[in-house]
Amino acid sequence: MKVLVTDPIADAGLAVLRDAGYEVETAYELEGEALLEAVSDANGLIVRSGTEVTETVLEAAEELAIVGRAGIGVDNIDIDAATDEGVIVANAPEGNVRAAAEHTVAMTFAAARSIPQAHVRLKDGEWAKSDYLGTELDDKTLGVVGLGRVGQEVAKKLDSMGMDIVAYDPYISEDRADRIGAELVEFEDCLEKADFVTVHTPLTPETEGLISDEELELLEGGYLINCARGGVVDEDALAAKVEDGTLEGAALDVFAEEPLPEDSPLLFVDDVIVTPHLGASTEAAQENVATQTAEQVVAAIEAEPVANALNAPSIDESAFPRVEPYIDLAETAGKVAAQLLDGRIESVEVAYEGDIADEDIEFVTASALKGVFEPLEWQVNAVNAPQIAEDRGVDVTESKTHQAADFQSLVSVTVTNGDSELSVDGTLFAGNDPRIVRIDGYRVDAIPHGRMVITRNTDEPGVIGLIGSIMGKHGVNIAGMFNARETIGGEALTVYNVDSSVPDAAREELEADERIIDVADIILNGQD
Numbered sequence: 461m462k463v464l465v466t467d468p469i470a471d472a473g474l475a476v477l478r479d480a481g482y483e484v485e486t487a488y489e490l491e492g493e494a495l496l497e498a499v500s501d502a503n504g505l506i507v508r509s510g511t512e513v514t515e516t517v518l519e520a521a522e523e524l525a526i527v528g529r530a531g532i533g534v535d536n537i538d539i540d541a542a543t544d545e546g547v548i549v550a551n552a553p554e555g556n557v558r559a560a561a562e563h564t565v566a567m568t569f570a571a572a573r574s575i576p577q578a579h580v581r582l583k584d585g586e587w588a589k590s591d592y593l594g595t596e597l598d599d600k601t602l603g604v605v606g607l608g609r610v611g612q613e614v615a616k617k618l619d620s621m622g623m624d625i626v627a628y629d630p631y632i633s634e635d636r637a638d639r640i641g642a643e644l645v646e647f648e649d650c651l652e653k654a655d656f657v658t659v660h661t662p663l664t665p666e667t668e669g670l671i672s673d674e675e676l677e678l679l680e681g682g683y684l685i686n687c688a689r690g691g692v693v694d695e696d697a698l699a700a701k702v703e704d705g706t707l708e709g710a711a712l713d714v715f716a717e718e719p720l721p722e723d724s725p726l727l728f729v730d731d732v733i734v735t736p737h738l739g740a741s742t743e744a745a746q747e748n749v750a751t752q753t754a755e756q757v758v759a760a761i762e763a764e765p766v767a768n769a770l771n772a773p774s775i776d777e778s779a780f781p782r783v784e785p786y787i788d789l790a791e792t793a794g795k796v797a798a799q800l801l802d803g804r805i806e807s808v809e810v811a812y813e814g815d816i817a818d819e820d821i822e823f824v825t826a827s828a829l830k831g832v833f834e835p836l837e838w839q840v841n842a843v844n845a846p847q848i849a850e851d852r853g854v855d856v857t858e859s860k861t862h863q864a865a866d867f868q869s870l871v872s873v874t875v876t877n878g879d880s881e882l883s884v885d886g887t888l889f890a891g892n893d894p895r896i897v898r899i900d901g902y903r904v905d906a907i908p909h910g911r912m913v914i915t916r917n918t919d920e921p922g923v924i925g926l927i928g929s930i931m932g933k934h935g936v937n938i939a940g941m942f943n944a945r946e947t948i949g950g951e952a953l954t955v956y957n958v959d960s961s962v963p964d965a966a967r968e969e970l971e972a973d974e975r976i977i978d979v980a981d982i983i984l985n986g987q988d
């Protein structure tokens with residue numbers, strides 16, 4: 461297993477990967493073909509904000525299970541393309557929050573007291589004391605745009621410095637804002653009331669250019685701080701408003717163009733102070749995010765739950781041991797159901813009965829879908845299976861009932877093709893011994909492992925013997941079987957566990973007998 465790390469992360473994270481026995485390739489500032497080449501055999505990729513993980517990169521990464529972002533912002537990763545490729549994207553949303561908030565507070569003070577400008581002049585031998593008359597933060601109003609993790613931390617810190625806090629965030633509740641002493645207001649009010657506005661939104665199509673000419677006019681006489689993402693604030697407009705005195709100053713840690721925003725006018729305005737995206741650059745933050753990201757990369761490669769997956773169904777780590785056996789069971793039920801039903805699948809229902817209905821089953825449903833689509837699509841996994849269902853126009857429903865009829869827990873996958881439907885039910889005996897207990901209404905007891913052949917035939921003497929002898933003649937060894945029937949002389953269904961596939965000649969011979977209705981050769985657990 462190889463993990464490629466294309467932006468510098470703390471050694472503690474690299475150690476987690478090496479301890480897991482993985483080859484770790486660190487290669488920074490890779491671009492173009494070199495990046496495509498390096499990622500082509502990587503099972504995991506770790507980035508910070510420096511690497512653009514585009515659709516092309518994801519397509520080239522044929523072995524990739526996960527892109528781990530050692531930090532928060534994922535605007536440099538094409539998450540939709542990752543989902544299509546079945547690649548998990550996970551970030552580390554908490555480890556650098558304090559660092560980013562402290563940097564924001566530092567930048568706010570630095571702007572209010574012109575610390576960088578005065579520093580440079582003193583180092584140049586000039587005692588420019590009379591040129592700098594600063595502004596106190598105490599008793600001023602802070603406007604927070606985006607009251608998420610970092611925004612809240614900044615609000616708390618500057619509240620304790622005597623600032624009044626107003627905030628604009630259309631996605632959080634008033635209750636939440638109240639708890640940290642912030643007044644939730646409309647966007648324009650936030651800009652108008654504030655003496656300092658600090659931006660803490662992600663960069664999304666909705667927030668791109670959120671603060672431009674008109675918005676900056678509302679902040680007249682104030683300061684703008686952006687330690688979130690370049691692109692949220694229009695750089696030309698900001699430079700102009702500071703230059704013409706509409707704003708007192710601005711402080712920026714992030715730019716639309718990184719690294720080195722050579723053409724940004726902000727670099728040439730004296731009252732704009734800048735740092736090169738240092739918000740998360742503290743020892744503690746880097747250790748936190750690197751370790752958490754590396755652990756998530758290991759989890760993904762080992763097919764365990766990834767706590768902060770942004771595009772994959774998640775499972776609470778504590779629930780994983782209880783849910784894990786159902787993941788394979790649901791996939792098997794999905795596979796069997798899809799391979800037994802002819803025609804285009806129009807809908808999939810995953811139903812849970814009994815104890816399993818109390819669990820977080822999002823991942824189990826995704827695995828059932830993986831099972832359904834695996835026979836039909838290339839490279840399906842629980843990350844892209846829900847998306848494949850949507851793209852194919854397949855209706856997916858999930859149902860739960862706490863009452864269990866015959867089993868402590870039952871997972872049932874039903875597929876329909878417009879004309880008919882077919883269900884496969886599975887359970888766990890003795891807690892973790894998986895069994896298929898019903899197929900298309902027939903009660904069976906089949907061990908879902910390896911390769912299965914399911915035949916439907918009329919219930920007549922000699923048919924099972926005939927099937928056994930044809931399979932034997934063609935070298936197919938039967939390891940186990942279970943026969944079920946509706947009524948004596950009616951239709952019967954038999955599940956055979958076999959050691960190899962049924963050759964076409966054997967299938968033709970079987971289907972030539974009018975007592976045999978159909979023969980399905982089903983591959984489970986990755987056998988071919």
Ligand SMILES: NC(=O)C1=CN([C@@H]2O[C@H](COP(=O)(O)OP(=O)(O)OC[C@H]3O[C@@H](n4cnc5c(N)ncnc54)[C@H](O)[C@@H]3O)[C@@H](O)[C@H]2O)C=CC1
Nearest residue numbers: 533560606607608609610629631660661662687688739740
């Ligand atoms: N400079 C640096 O080194 C660092 C930068 N960051 C950046 O800081 C930003 C915030 O990070 P977190 O607080 O952890 O994210 P978060 O997801 O916890 O919070 C973002 C908040 O923005 C709000 N929001 C989304 N769209 C909005 C809109 N149109 N208007 C107003 N609010 C909106 C969301 O509701 C959410 O509450 C991210 O862009 C992140 O990448 C984070 C860490 C370090």
Ligand SMILES: O=C(O)C(=O)COP(=O)(O)O
Nearest residue numbers: 508509510531532533740
């Ligand atoms: O975590 C974030 O969103 C950051 O902006 C930090 O970026 P970085 O990891 O320092 O490139």
